[in-house]
Structure formats: structure tokens, C-alpha cells
Amino acid sequence: MPALAAKAHQHGTAQLDIVVDASRVSIVFDTPLDNLLGFERAPRTDAERQQADAAVAVLRDAGRLFRIDPAAGCTLAKVELASAALKLGDGGDVPATGDHADLEGRFDFDCKQGARAAHVEVGLFEAFKSLRRLELQVVTPKGQMGATLVRPASRVALVR
Numbered sequence: 001m002p003a004l005a006a007k008a009h010q011h012g013t014a015q016l017d018i019v020v021d022a023s024r025v026s027i028v029f030d031t032p033l034d035n036l037l038g039f040e041r042a043p044r045t046d047a048e049r050q051q052a053d054a055a056v057a058v059l060r061d062a063g064r065l066f067r068i069d070p071a072a073g074c075t076l077a078k079v080e081l082a083s084a085a086l087k088l089g090d091g092g093d094v095p096a097t098g099d100h101a102d103l104e105g106r107f108d109f110d111c112k113q114g115a116r117a118a119h120v121e122v123g124l125f126e127a128f129k130s131l132r133r134l135e136l137q138v139v140t141p142k143g144q145m146g147a148t149l150v151r152p153a154s155r156v157a158l159v160r
């Protein structure tokens, strides 16, 4: 896979990488925790714990969060979440710095005909109100492209 640009931590913005091949679509979502929770540390109160659990539940329900073009025949195979602040996974590949914290999610879909996926409907703006902008990297058998998705848009084109 080509090297992707270094990821910046900027509230309101997140990175979304989508890799399409014949039998699989893989999506990696890398976001400041602030975009999901409004805070960037371990939850301290019951209300904050409930908020964190709700955000994690939305991310684990990835078949609803990322609706891949039905022509590709994709089904959700695996979800991996990593966030040191939420004690998920291995804590992500970037150590927490200062007062900030991130979450990385990886979502793998098995597809009958991945190359036929022309678009993905992304439900992240609907689910997370603080998120305003997604920096996209899309890699398909035909090539690689960057794009930006700004609220309230939800459709990512995989071919053009």
C-alpha cells in the first residue's frame, strides 16, 4: 500500500482511508477523540462512560456506518478499534501527546465483487455532530486519489 500522508490532529477533521480490491474493502478512520466525545481522556463520570460506550457501539455497527454500493456484495467481516484513552485495542500507533487523544478504527468488509463498488455512503457526520470534515484517501485497482468530504455530504465516489 502506498505511504499515506502524515496525519494531523485537528478538531472537527478526521482521516478516512478506503482501500478497494477484488474481494475486500478496508476502511481506516483516524480521528481526534474530541470529534466523537467532546473530550480527550478516559471517561470520569457515568455520563461520560455512557457517551463513550455509545460512540464505540456506533463504530462497531460498521455495516450501518459505511454503506458500500450494493453492487459489490460486501458484508462486514471485522472491526478493530484502538484508543489509549478509552483502553481499546493496542492504543493506536501514535502515543498520546499533551492533552490530546485519538481513536483509530479499522473496518474490513468481504466483497463478492469489490471492484464494482462505485461509492460508499458514510454515516459519520450523522453519528458524530462535532465532525465537520473528512480528509479522504481512496485506493482502488485503478489508482489512488485524495478528496475532502465536508458536512453534510455523505457519499464518497470510488470511481470517476
Ligand SMILES: [Zn+2]
Pocket: 009, 011, 032, 033, 034, 040, 099, 100, 101
Ligand atoms: Zn485534541
